[in-house]
Amino acid sequence: MRKLLTAAEAVSRFVRPGAVVGMGGQNINRCPMALVHEVIRQEIGELTVAGCNLSLPLDMLVAAGLVTRTEQGTGNLERYGTLFCWRRAVERGEVSVGDHSHLAMATRFAAGALGLPYLPTRSLLGTSLLADLVRDGVAVESADPFGGGPVVLLKAMTPDVALIHANRADVSGNIVIEGVTSHEVDMVRAARSTVVSAEEVLPAGAFADRPEQVTIPEAYVTAVVEQPFGAFPTSVYRAYDFAEPEIKDYQALGRTGDEEVRSWIAAGLGAGFDDYLERRDPSGALRDGLVEQMRRLV
Template identity: 70%
Template structure:
């Protein structure tokens, strides 16, 4: 392989890049710090970084600001664990499965501050951060109360288009301290392959100081060399790679497994009430298992549901 291409794929010296393979415990302990701005990958019930979020909760890393487009189940778990002080997001829900109940209660009680955006303005902020510019223009949110709040907070400004085509909104670049994503596969150097929709994740990762990625599998060194076009995110932007099959469960991974609707509905029923039963579930399923595999064994003893979800996805694609 040519030196330039090797550097692009590995992000530097190949001897150093092999150190990117870690356990979730090691990666979260090294890169997710108290008070961090955490970029959250995934959308709604698709490819959410559940294994990493469980590990953050187990380690009790708090005072977090969580940012993303649709902050869904991962955010609700972190809020329920008492680890979030602020969110910046386009939305916070599980769409047809309802709002995020733990997050909503915390916001209503004043325990979590919120900066509302549109999805486009959040994506634009990550794009600005990824490209090293202080802001990007958009027309999203013009005329809305959401925009007025962002202007008051210093996140956005309105100015006239210098070419005379009306007002535009300037949104500040957003550069997370660390981003958490789940993907299909990666090599030991951190080159990541995502199949299907990537949403805001590529720019969010490029804008971040560090990125931790869980993957369904780590492929052997050199396997991606002949197909560099498959690489969605270069290893130059990835700090740690964690092998975790079903690391997005109960959300889905395109071409791998479907979302677990029964698990999501059961979670929402517990979170809606937010009583001692919900607290017990959080302890038994998130905080007490030694790792994500322990959670999977508790949620799906024997793996029958995971096998069915895998077969369901195969029948859809």
């Protein structure tokens, strides 16, 4: 199957209404913004979004009215504040939440990646999260059969589709991620399909002489989308820094209210991600500055 697709083609084929979507990225690092924008353009709804730190992509999907449930370690932009649209939707009862620790979510993805129905952990013992997860049917408190005390059995998380952004890929679907990968490798292995956007897509065999660079091999990747600055306004290690003014502007809108964010989405996303980038940064000066900032950092 030809894996190199446009964002519109990949999202249309592999993100279905009602899907469980595994979300890549972490806080303000390497979020799959181009792919999430396309989900919003195509108005694919009734989604369950799963990940460790669900940040800007989740809030935009919730603002667009496309999410019914989240399974996550946290939902925030750390020093830039909570996800305001998501929080309000949860408070109104429009979005249900499966609240985990980061390690618990990573463990669920690891179980899925190994093809196991569950994995044991002790990370939730003694926490207030455990009772809710037991109620939701994704955790069971048990005894270690080897006499080591209590353990928690965590149900595997197997997303219908995983969305991630990477530094590089080849047309066969071999993926290179530089820097922190967090839960993404296990999440991709656990998912039924995976769509990867990448800063650059190279010809087949590009990594044949350097296989150690490949973070995720082609067997786990369903579609590849070439999209420079596809994580903007979040960062990509060794490529560009995060755009703090953009994130602060979004958070200011989020504090104001849902309607303001929906209006911004409707007016600002444009016909595609390149169009969005041109609207936000017509001269390219902001993007050039982010590239230079990352060069100074690394």
